[in-house]
Amino acid sequence: MIGAGALVGAAGVTGVAAYFARKVLTPEPPSDDSVVRAYNDLTITLDANDETTSPGRYGLWVGGYETHARIGDVLSIEGEGSRAEVTRELLGVDYGELAVGPCRINGSYFVGPPAHSLDVDLTEVTYRGPLGHMPAWRVDVPDSTRWAVLVHGRGALRSECLRALATLQGCGINALIINYRNDVGAPAGSDGLYNLGLTEWQDVEAAMQYVLDEGATDIQLFGWSMGGATVLQAVDRSPLAAHVSRLVLDAPVVNWRHVLAFQAGLNKLPPVVSRIGQDMMRGPLHRNVIGLAEPLDIARADWVTRADELTKPILLIHSLDDDFVPFAPSADLAAARPDLVRLEQFEVARHCREWNVDSERWEKVVRAFCAPAGVQQGAAH
Secondary structure, eight states: OOOHHHHHHHHHHHHHHHHHHHHHHSOOOOOOOEEEEEEOSSEEEEEOSTTTTOSSOEEEEETTTTEEEEEEEEEEEEOOGGGOEEEEEEEEEEESOOOSEEEEEESOOSOOTTOOSSOSOOEEEEEEETTEEEEEEEEOOTTOOEEEEEEOOTTOOGGGGGGGHHHHHHTTOEEEEEOOTTSTTSOOOSSOSOOTTTTTHHHHHHHHHHHHHTTOSEEEEEEETHHHHHHHHHHHHOGGGGGEEEEEEESOOSBHHHHHHHHHHHTTOOHHHHHHHHHHHHSTTIIIIIOOSSOOOGGGGBTTTTGGGOOSOEEEEEETTOSSSOSHHHHHHHHHOTTTEEEEEESSOTTTOHHHHOHHHHHHHHHHHHSOTTSOOOOOO
16 A cells, blocks of 8 residues: 555645646746846946846846846946846936836847837737737838748747847848737737647747738748747648748747756756646646646657658757756757758857847848848848
8 A cells, every 4th residue: 555655745746746837837927036236327237146147238127017228248247145246238228217126137138119229110010810819010121022920938028039120121021020829918828828839839820821911922930939839830730831931949949848857957846746747738637737728738849859740941049058948959959850950059148048149140140041042131230
């Protein structure tokens, strides 16, 4: 017989696994990770941590989403421990007012209206998805029938994708930057949960139909993080994939099983928690325990195992030190399909911040991949 302690232990592991799975799937607003200590017209001083001392250019949010600023190079780091502070260039305040207090840094160096720091006209439109009208930004290039659909990652805003716009314009490619189900301002899915791209791909398909209705003769799909997993599902499952010529994936999830195990490890949870959580997502407990409307077949999102099924050229941009979506599956995928997958490895860009660390390199490789043969590539902005 199984002892009482073992039963309690098993029940405890099951409960933790259910909590872990719900945590992964539940949309939550991002939390602040630093503090503004001081600022002037040219510089800003923040609590020093791994985020705030990273090299490159970043967006800075203060007061939730009330204020957005752009920060540049690290100028100095002083102090130790909890007193350590970093001073960086302050490159501009897009809207709102800076204030001393909690803040967070992310990769969204540019944001949409009312900001004007990105010299590109963004037109607010909607496209009709399975759940209703979805918001999007549209950027037109005169006399071009080439389109890109850009898909942000889990918990991010569509402004995450704006870093690609100057490059796309230089290549003569129109852009549709989409929100999808469960985003703020977009219709919610029937369960209100992220489905890891396994249902969100239908919104990408609807966006593809939108650009086809606008006269697209070629579609490229861009995806960041979970957005990468989502566009991979779209080209696998949608008949509209016949119109897609290539994919650009930045720090993509190409194997959810690996990512979930990695995240469990970061949270000091035993591997069994991740395995049970995945079983719950795809098994009969998906609704009553996790809250999912439909089971999630995580195996369908394992593109390392399914590498032979890929049919589209892929530019895969990923940083070796990614601390959210590990690099290893991207390397495995590139090794499995060198005929289709070009891996552009960065070293110190963490998660989805390759452009922020080296925008010149990011734009160069994307231009080379996306511009049509024989067409002069526009200069990066």
